[in-house]
Amino acid sequence: MPYTEIEGHRLALSNLDKVLYPASGFTKGEALHYYASVAEALLPHLHGRPLSFFRFPDGVEGGGFFAKNVPPGAPDWVTTAEVTHVSREPLHQVLVEDLATLVWAANIAALELHTPQWRVDRVDRVNSADRVGTGNLADRLVFDLDPGEGATLLDCRTVALWIRDRLADDGLTALPKTSGAKGLHLLAAITPAPSAAASAYAKKIAEEAEAALPGLALSRMTRALRKRKVFVDHSQNAAAKTTAAPYTLRARPRPTVSAPVTWDELEAATSPDELIFLAPGLPARLERHGDLLAPLLTPAHARPLPA
Known part of the structure; x- marks a missing residue:
């Protein structure tokens, strides 16, 4: 399994040759490359917004699922937040704040990135879970x-x-x-x-x-x-x-x-x-x-x- 180091974080990359879009032959490796290539424009639109992932581990024809909570096995350096006011149960969600987290998300086949229209109100950002109050605007x-x-x-x-x-x-x-x-x-x-x-x-x-x-x-x-x-x-x-974030991939043919x-x-x-x-x-x-x-x-x- 290949590894890469991004911004000081060591990340295992899996199944890079796996075709996620059979109609065009677009692979997971190409999806990772795409997200890395547009990260400078994309990341500011994700900053501070708890992500919902639409994941397609078996490709877009294999069926996908939404993941609001932090996926199992997420690295401890991924920034997260506990969101308490948008559902009956608290949500523990990922904040994609940097290139390393973006590539990690693509590597777990989170092809679609969806954000709310509000940001987590955080003054001091740390790599740990922070509770979100009810006053987000x-x-x-x-x-x-x-x-x-x-x-x-x-x-x-x-x-x-x-x-x-x-x-x-x-x-x-x-x-x-x-x-x-x-x-x-x-x-x-x-x-x-x-x-x-x-x-x-x-x-x-x-x-x-x-x-x-x-x-x-x-x-x-x-x-x-x-x-x-x-x-x-x-x-x-x-x-x-x-809503689907700017620059996100979509699960189309x-x-x-x-x-x-x-x-x-x-x-x-x-x-x-x-x-x-x-x-x-x-x-x-x-x-x-x-x-x-x-x-x-x-x-x-x-x-x-x-x-």
Whole structure:
């Protein structure tokens, strides 16, 4: 079994030749290389956010499972936090704070990384479990635009443009990324606010989108209503919910990535295929564009929710 040393931590790497994406032959070794290559852009978006892993030890066709609690056998140098206010039972979750932890997570086939819209409030970070209080506040607003049967990612774009302009009316700046699956995510930096307030505001915007675009946008989760429409999922603003992180791999037939995009790219696209990004191309894309979601990391860009 090969070993590597990352930031002073010795890490055993296993089954690097194992194919995790059979349709494209993408291996676990390539997944590790991908995450290491995009770590500089990815890690700031994970910082302070307890991770939920979607693990696929037998590859994307072998079935996966969500893991919120720290996986058995995690190294003692992995930073963790006990989260007590988002479920009936306390959760003991991983914080991916450094490259070593990111590579470790990829090595246990945690292909998808999902984060809440709030950060653990910690002044002094140590490699031990810290209890999280009940006062965590959302610092991001998220809308997950999910196309139903007969709708496409380009229909999501139409809804996204409406939401962008509506948020701008309230002083908020929406930034888009692909979900890495079928739809789009919109993110906006907000002045820290209770998750309940963020959820209520997001629901209000989703309902307004449905009223403004009645033939296309849908704010209700009822699956029977979703044919040829775009579901504006506002529920992921709840404290207990998570969203696929920027730059995470997705468990699709090919190693697609939840990739930030520009509004110009969205508006210029003539086919959904133009908005699908694969892991091998992301490092070069980052070289060209940098992190398009960097404004989310700057407190000066955050704006308060409307009263």
